[in-house]
Amino acid sequence: MTDAMRQAALDYHALPTPGKLSVELTTPAQTQEDLSLAYSPGVAEPVREIAKDPETAYLYTGKGNLVAVISDGSAILGLGNLGPLASKPVMEGKSLLFKRFAGINSVDIEVDAPSPEQFIQTVANIAVSFGGINLEDIKAPECFHIEEALIERCQVPVFHDDQHGTAIVTVAGMLNALDIQGKRIEDVRIVCLGAGAAATACCKLLLAAGARKEQITMLDSRGVIHSGRTDINAYKGEWARDTDMRTLDDAIDGADVFLGVSGPDLLSADQLAKMAPRPIVFACSNPNPEISPELAHRTRDDLIMATGRSDYPNQVNNVLCFPFIFRGALDVRAVRINEAMKLAAIEALRKIAHLPVPDAVREGYGGIELAFGPEYILPKPTDPRLLPEVAAAVAQAAVDSGAARLPYPQHYPLAPL
Numbered sequence: 577m578t579d580a581m582r583q584a585a586l587d588y589h590a591l592p593t594p595g596k597l598s599v600e601l602t603t604p605a606q607t608q609e610d611l612s613l614a615y616s617p618g619v620a621e622p623v624r625e626i627a628k629d630p631e632t633a634y635l636y637t638g639k640g641n642l643v644a645v646i647s648d649g650s651a652i653l654g655l656g657n658l659g660p661l662a663s664k665p666v667m668e669g670k671s672l673l674f675k676r677f678a679g680i681n682s683v684d685i686e687v688d689a690p691s692p693e694q695f696i697q698t699v700a701n702i703a704v705s706f707g708g709i710n711l712e713d714i715k716a717p718e719c720f721h722i723e724e725a726l727i728e729r730c731q732v733p734v735f736h737d738d739q740h741g742t743a744i745v746t747v748a749g750m751l752n753a754l755d756i757q758g759k760r761i762e763d764v765r766i767v768c769l770g771a772g773a774a775a776t777a778c779c780k781l782l783l784a785a786g787a788r789k790e791q792i793t794m795l796d797s798r799g800v801i802h803s804g805r806t807d808i809n810a811y812k813g814e815w816a817r818d819t820d821m822r823t824l825d826d827a828i829d830g831a832d833v834f835l836g837v838s839g840p841d842l843l844s845a846d847q848l849a850k851m852a853p854r855p856i857v858f859a860c861s862n863p864n865p866e867i868s869p870e871l872a873h874r875t876r877d878d879l880i881m882a883t884g885r886s887d888y889p890n891q892v893n894n895v896l897c898f899p900f901i902f903r904g905a906l907d908v909r910a911v912r913i914n915e916a917m918k919l920a921a922i923e924a925l926r927k928i929a930h931l932p933v934p935d936a937v938r939e940g941y942g943g944i945e946l947a948f949g950p951e952y953i954l955p956k957p958t959d960p961r962l963l964p965e966v967a968a969a970v971a972q973a974a975v976d977s978g979a980a981r982l983p984y985p986q987h988y989p990l991a992p993l
């Protein structure tokens with residue numbers, strides 16, 4: 577990042593007031609009468625109603641359109657474990673995205689928890705305040721148990737964005753890329769470099785989308801995860817293969833798909849050259865990918881390449897998912913975000929990528945041609961169709977799969993924001 581960009585980023589956060597969010601009122605609070613309704617004595621009436629029937633909290637408070645973005649700061653972006661306070665700009669940023677893209681009110685909560693159990697306890701204790709909980713930037717393997725425990729304990733949807741948001745966008749892009757390359761997910765050999773939260777969730781969702789487990793080779797920093805390894809936890813153990821392959825060099829030979837969720841420059845040109853014809857390379861490490869797009873395209877002209885970055889084609893980023901999946905889930909008061917809702921989000925994302933791109937979106941990307949193909953496998957985050965299409969698909973799937981507590985919303989499809 578240049579000095580000028582660095583300063584611009586700091587100024588963006590400092591001005592015009594520190595941070596990126598504020599709270600605004602939705603009701604009048606000018607007169608004595610206003611105040612007697614907003615607060616004492618009027619406020620006692622909704623209190624009594626909610627005490628009698630908790631569902632009325634959705635009628636008399638902002639709970640139903642309020643999502644908490646909660647982190648312990650243990651895996652901030654690709655920056656690592658920098659603690660809860662340092663994660664606040666990211667969490668405020670996620671809240672900004674909830675509001676900007678899906679009209680959802682969101683607050684960031686950074687938890688200074690000495691143990692995963694205390695983190696779970698803290699979140700479980702405050703969950704009642706919110707319509708949903710978006711867990712963010714929590715390191716593996718703790719994030720798996722934390723999410724499982726909170727799904728169990730909370731009455732509202734709990735979603736670890738770095739696992740499922742990332743996985744949904746990855747799988748949508750992957751299925752579109754496979755179509756373009758003329759390959760079927762059932763047939764392809766997949767190498768996943770990385771074994772953290774995003775890697776595990778991506779591979780699980782690839783299985784749900786049709787990939788075969790015996791065709792997936794996962795690697796951590798020590799190499800291929802195989803059945804002879806004694807140094808891996810149970811979560812990695814799920815991916816252990818009975819194989820002689822030990823290194824990325826072994827695994828990449830003839831592979832159709834490389835999925836990188838690890839670190840910068842870990843895939844060499846020689847390794848890319850050894851992949852099968854018409855390969856797919858998702859080099860999603862942020863901010864620096866496993867192989868630079870320049871080097872990858874110099875090495876082969878038959879590949880489809882995606883990264884996590886917005887300054888190259890095919891950005892894989894969970895912003896394409898989390899605002900809209902929560903929109904759909906909140907609007908049908910879903911009790912959880914299940915597999916059917918995730919698969920519906922994938923299909924909606926895939927479909928939008930096939931449609932002609934609105935001029936306003938193209939103009940925001942320097943006026944370049946955007947049409948379904950190797951350089952455009954996913955919609956852009958500013959595409960106004962994401963909100964109506966993804967939310968509708970998710971809400972319908974929630975209703976059909978029995979996760980919804982309300983019927984499909986009458987006010988759908990939503991108008992773009």
Ligand SMILES: O=C([O-])CC(=O)C(=O)O
Nearest residue numbers: 653654713738862893894
């Ligand atoms: O914030 C982003 O751009 C994507 C994300 O969740 C992460 O890297 O942890």
Ligand SMILES: [Mg+2]
Nearest residue numbers: 653712713738
């Ligand atoms: Mg994240």
